[in-house]
Amino acid sequence: MPEPIQFLPELVEIAGPLHKVIQNGVVPRATVSLMQLRAGQILGSTYLTIRETANLREIGEPEERITAVATWQDATYYTAAERIALELVEAVLTPSPSGERVPDELHAKAAEHYDDKALWTLIMAIAHIGFFTSAALIAKPIPGMPPGQNYSVQEGQRQ
Numbered sequence: 001m002p003e004p005i006q007f008l009p010e011l012v013e014i015a016g017p018l019h020k021v022i023q024n025g026v027v028p029r030a031t032v033s034l035m036q037l038r039a040g041q042i043l044g045s046t047y048l049t050i051r052e053t054a055n056l057r058e059i060g061e062p063e064e065r066i067t068a069v070a071t072w073q074d075a076t077y078y079t080a081a082e083r084i085a086l087e088l089v090e091a092v093l094t095p096s097p098s099g100e101r102v103p104d105e106l107h108a109k110a111a112e113h114y115d116d117k118a119l120w121t122l123i124m125a126i127a128h129i130g131f132f133t134s135a136a137l138i139a140k141p142i143p144g145m146p147p148g149q150n151y152s153v154q155e156g157q158r159q
Contacts, residue, residue, distance in 0.1 A: 001139040003151040014131075022125045026118045030061055031082050032125045035089045037069050039129040042093045045136040047150070048129075050143040081113040085122055092126050 033055045040048030068075035072086045091102045141150040
């Protein structure tokens with residue numbers, strides 16, 4: 001699909017502030033990227049997975065931490081706070097047989113590691129994923145290409 005900004009220039013006014021919120025420094029950039037990488041894996045989005053893998057490499061994360069995100073529950077590379085962040089993103093994006101995705105116990109565990117501002121930052125990081133999921137899955141941006149250059153120029157071209 002072609003670049004969406006040419007059709008919906010208002011997206012710039014939404015996306016920019018949303019990025020600013022999740023990059024407020026309250027939650028480490030690595031934690032947000034680990035969450036977004038895990039979300040890409042859960043959602044089956046090659047674009048999100050490649051983008052966040054590149055972002056994690058760019059900020060100097062070791063390959064073990066990047067590749068072990070898919071099996072974070074058993075991996076020893078993550079802090080308790082990062083584990084909670086990964087558990088939260090999985091809880092939100094994975095249907096639960098009981099219907100409740102984020103039980104009070106999980107919220108309480110998260111509150112042990114994050115203050116209110118940091119917890120809201122995590123919530124907005126997950127909301128950010130939700131906001132862009134449709135574009136990643138339907139429009140299929142080109143993996144590895146920077147924003148603004150990651151969509152085809154020909155209508156109907158699929159990657």
